[in-house]
Amino acid sequence: MIYEVFRQERKGQAFAHAGSVEAPNEAFAEAYAREQYGRRGESAALWVVPREAVHEIDDFADELQKNYHRVDGYPLKEKLGKARERVSAKNADAFSAGAG
């Protein structure tokens, strides 16, 4: 059986996929994972998971182009430029009015 091994480098960090081991049962899988990924203190913790237990999802449909819930839905640069222009034009007007 194939077991996927995920490793955490330091407490608090995310677990990241490290590799896999082949083992006849969980006890062997754990022993192999320890030997491969933990024997020099390089990991704070390991997750050893039977491959079938990992369900991958990699299709993320976005038919409606819902950019209003993403950062790229808010290109503010142009609007901000205009807003700044408006204020500086107003200040310039006030200045020339004052000078006059």
Added chain:
Amino acid sequence: MTPREQEFLEYVQSGGQVETDDWLPEDYRAKLIKFIEMHGNSELMGVLPEREWILRAPTLQRKLALTAKVQDEVGHSQLIYRVVEDLGKPREQCLDDLIAGKSKFHNVFHYPTKTWGDVGVIAWLVDAAAIISQKALLKCSYAPYARIMKKICWEESFHILHGRDVILTMMLGTDEQRDLVQEALDRWWGPLMQFHGNPIAREEDPMYVWRIKSQGNEEARQQFLDGYVPQIWELGLTVPDPKLRKRDDGVWEYTEPDWAELKHVVTGHGPKTAERLELRRATREETAWVRRAVLAEAA
């Protein structure tokens, strides 16, 4: 090449990485298996020259370090064969092919280790040459291989230090010890210069084209020379190549390595090839009962 293959090629050439379950062109898969399997074979066969010295190590500390290194390398071969297995070639078949001489392993593991000096030179310079190739795999287009290379490179960095320590200790010892190191260097220089392969342009190297590795053979050799020749010289050792020199533009010149020897050796005709493969075959047979017992127990 079909449009889909072309698209895949462009994807990996622009730095894209793929996973086990992704669609892979057949040629890419075949090249990956060949390359990664040879790497796995090399890790497994690479422990044999050093294993011969475990019982003859000069101190307990060296014996323990050497044993740990052998354990590391066998562990690497297990991880690497696992990756090959996911690409479609079972580990048992890899081992069958290795023992039958149908697949290859690196040239440097076909040679004898005559003295403790050889152990030092292997652990320092052969590992240094290997780590240069292996670092070029950290960006491999096949992501599962790239991920295990992180662990492998990390462990190899200990091995280089161990080798350097062995060499430094000998160079600080007696004249006889210094002679052992020089003689070992003389023996290993040829194979070391052949190690990274012929200077084929990287654009013509299929392993580079598919971005399995990220540098060409000559680039790797130049990096090796640049990193290690100064270290060799500073210890008072002589590199046995009268033509070796660094040009003003930074490129190293050297005597053309013996490519015929490289080909002869990696196709199974090295001085120790037959003996080491026979040892692999015999130990595999001797330990078969362990695998049977474990599998029966687990079933």
